[in-house]
Every structure is written in structure tokens, then in C-alpha cells.
Amino acid sequence: MPVHERQVWASGVVSELHKYADLEQDEFIILAGEKYREFILPYMRNYKIPFEGLSFGNQLKALKEVVGF
Numbered sequence: 318m319p320v321h322e323r324q325v326w327a328s329g330v331v332s333e334l335h336k337y338a339d340l341e342q343d344e345f346i347i348l349a350g351e352k353y354r355e356f357i358l359p360y361m362r363n364y365k366i367p368f369e370g371l372s373f374g375n376q377l378k379a380l381k382e383v384v385g386f
Contacts, residue, residue, distance in 0.1 A: 318352075327356030334360075348380065 318326065334340060344363040347354050350373060358364065368376040 324356050330357055331360045
């Protein structure tokens with residue numbers, strides 16, 4: 318997605334998260350790629366990015382290993 322579309326998408330994600338979570342207090346596990354999380358992370362205080370730095374394919378591989386697929 319182009320930058321503007323990712324910003325709109327991120328705004329929707331943040332809006333939905335506000336319904337179910339406290340972005341200041343809750344901890345989040347972020348699986349989205351760098352281009353998608355860049356507009357979400359500024360709203361969160363506590364988060365982990367477990368597969369940061371891995372290519373998309375290697376992220377999927379690592380996730381499958383973690384969940385047992």
C-alpha cells in the first residue's frame with residue numbers, strides 16, 4: 318500500500334484497538350511488517366516485535382515454528 322493508505326489503515330487499527338485495549342498500559346506483540354507498524358507504534362507504550370529484522374518469508378517460518386504448524 319502507498320504511504321497514505323497505510324496511514325488510513327493504521328488509523329483504523331488504532332481506533333479498533335482503543336475499543337478493546339489500553340494502548341498506554343497493555344502490552345502488544347506486533348507481527349506486522351515495518352511499513353505497516355510504523356504508523357501504529359507511536360500510539361503504543363509497551364510492545365514487542367519478536368521477528369524484527371527477519372525477511373517476510375523468515376517471519377512466517379518462525380511464526381509457524383512457534384505455533385506448531
